[in-house]
Amino acid sequence: MIFGRAAKQTMVAPEQALPGRAQRPYQVPEHHAVNGNSMFGPYPDGFEVAILGLGCFWGAERRFWQTSGVWVTAVGYSGGYTPNPTYEETCTARTGHAEVVLVVFDPARISYAELLAKFWEIHDPTTPNRQGNDVGTQYRSAIYTTTDEQLKIATESRDLYQAALARAGLGEITTEIAPAGEFYFAEDYHQQYLYKVPHGYDCHAQTGVPFPRS
Numbered sequence: 001m002i003f004g005r006a007a008k009q010t011m012v013a014p015e016q017a018l019p020g021r022a023q024r025p026y027q028v029p030e031h032h033a034v035n036g037n038s039m040f041g042p043y044p045d046g047f048e049v050a051i052l053g054l055g056c057f058w059g060a061e062r063r064f065w066q067t068s069g070v071w072v073t074a075v076g077y078s079g080g081y082t083p084n085p086t087y088e089e090t091c092t093a094r095t096g097h098a099e100v101v102l103v104v105f106d107p108a109r110i111s112y113a114e115l116l117a118k119f120w121e122i123h124d125p126t127t128p129n130r131q132g133n134d135v136g137t138q139y140r141s142a143i144y145t146t147t148d149e150q151l152k153i154a155t156e157s158r159d160l161y162q163a164a165l166a167r168a169g170l171g172e173i174t175t176e177i178a179p180a181g182e183f184y185f186a187e188d189y190h191q192q193y194l195y196k197v198p199h200g201y202d203c204h205a206q207t208g209v210p211f212p213r214s
Contacts, residue, residue, distance in 0.1 A: 008093040008136035009129045017081035018094045024084045028185040033192040034065055037072040039185070043104050047071055050105065050115055050150070051078055051180050053098035053142030054123035055131025058193040059202035061101045063122050065192070069110030074102045075191060077184045078144055079176065087187055090138050098142045098176075102183055112150055116143070116157040117211035124205040126165065128174040132203040141173075144180035151179065160212055168209045 032039055043049070054060045057075040065073045077085050080096025090097050105115060123131055125141040143158075145151040154177050162173050185191075194200050 008138075010093070011137050012081070012094050012096050014081045014096070016094070017096050018085065018089050018092070020083035020085055020089075020095070022083070024185070025086060026187050029188055029191060032065070032072050032074070034195050035072065039072055039074040039102075039191070041104075043071065044106070046107070047104055048107050048112060048150075049146050050103040050112060051100050051144040051146065051183055052103060052119050053079065053100040053140060053144070053176075054119060054125075054204070055099070055139045055141075056134050056201070056203050057099040057101055057186070057190065058200060059204050060099075060123070061192065062194045062202075063118070064101055064103045064115075067105075067110065067115070067118060069106050070115075071104045071106055073104070073192075075186045075193075076100060076102060077138075077186060078181060079140075079142055079178070083182070084184055087190065091136070093137050097138060097184070098140050099138050099186075100142065100144065100183070112153050113157060116154060117213065119143070120157070120161045120211050121209075122204060122206060124207050125161070125173045125175045126171040126207065127205065132205040134203050141175040143175060143177045144183075145177070146180050151177070157211075161209075164209050164212050165207060168207070170207055170209065
C-alpha cells in the first residue's frame with residue numbers, strides 16, 4: 001500500500017498499525033542539551049508533566065523550554081498504537097502517534113492553564129492533521145492529560161479559546177483531548193534540535209488570536 005498525502009491524514013486502525021518492538025531501538029541522552037536537567041526523571045517533588053502535540057516538535061519544544069517555570073522538555077511520540085516507534089515509522093502514519101512535547105513544569109511558577117494558553121497561541125488548532133506545510137496525523141493538535149484535573153482544565157481552556165476564535169471569525173478547534181498513554185522518547189538528534197541547529201526548520205502556523213486572559 002502506498003501512503004501518500006491523503007492517506008497520511010487518516011488515522012490508522014489499531015489492527016493495521018505497525019507492530020513496533022519491546023524496547024527502544026536507539027539511545028536517548030539522559031540530560032537536556034540546554035539546561036542539563038534530567039529528561040527521564042525523577043522530577044522534583046510537586047512538579048507536573050504536560051504532553052502536548054502542536055505540529056513539528058522541533059519548534060514546539062524550543063517554545064516551551066524558553067518558557068519561565070518549565071524545568072525540562074523532551075520530544076517524542078504519543079497517542080498511537082505502535083510500541084517504541086521510530087521517526088521513520090511515525091512518518092508513514094502507520095503508528096497512530098502524534099509528534100509531541102513532554103513539558104515538566106513547576107506549578108508554583110506557571111500553572112497548567114497558563115501553559116495551555118501558550119499552547120493555543122503558538123499553533124493553529126483549527127487545521128486537522130496539519131500545521132502549515134506539514135500534513136499528516138503525526139502533526140495533529142493534541143493535549144494528552146496526565147491527571148483528571150488536567151483533563152478538566154484542558155476542556156475548559158479549549159472552550160474559552162473556541163469562543164475567542166469564533167469572535168474572530170475563525171473555525172472549529174480540532175484538538176484531540178484525551179488521557180495520556182505511553183510517551184516514547186524520540187531519537188537523540190530530535191531532542192532540543194533547534195538548540196543544536198539554531199537555524200533549522202521551524203514550521204508553525206498561528207491563528208493570531210490571543211488566549212482570553214482575565
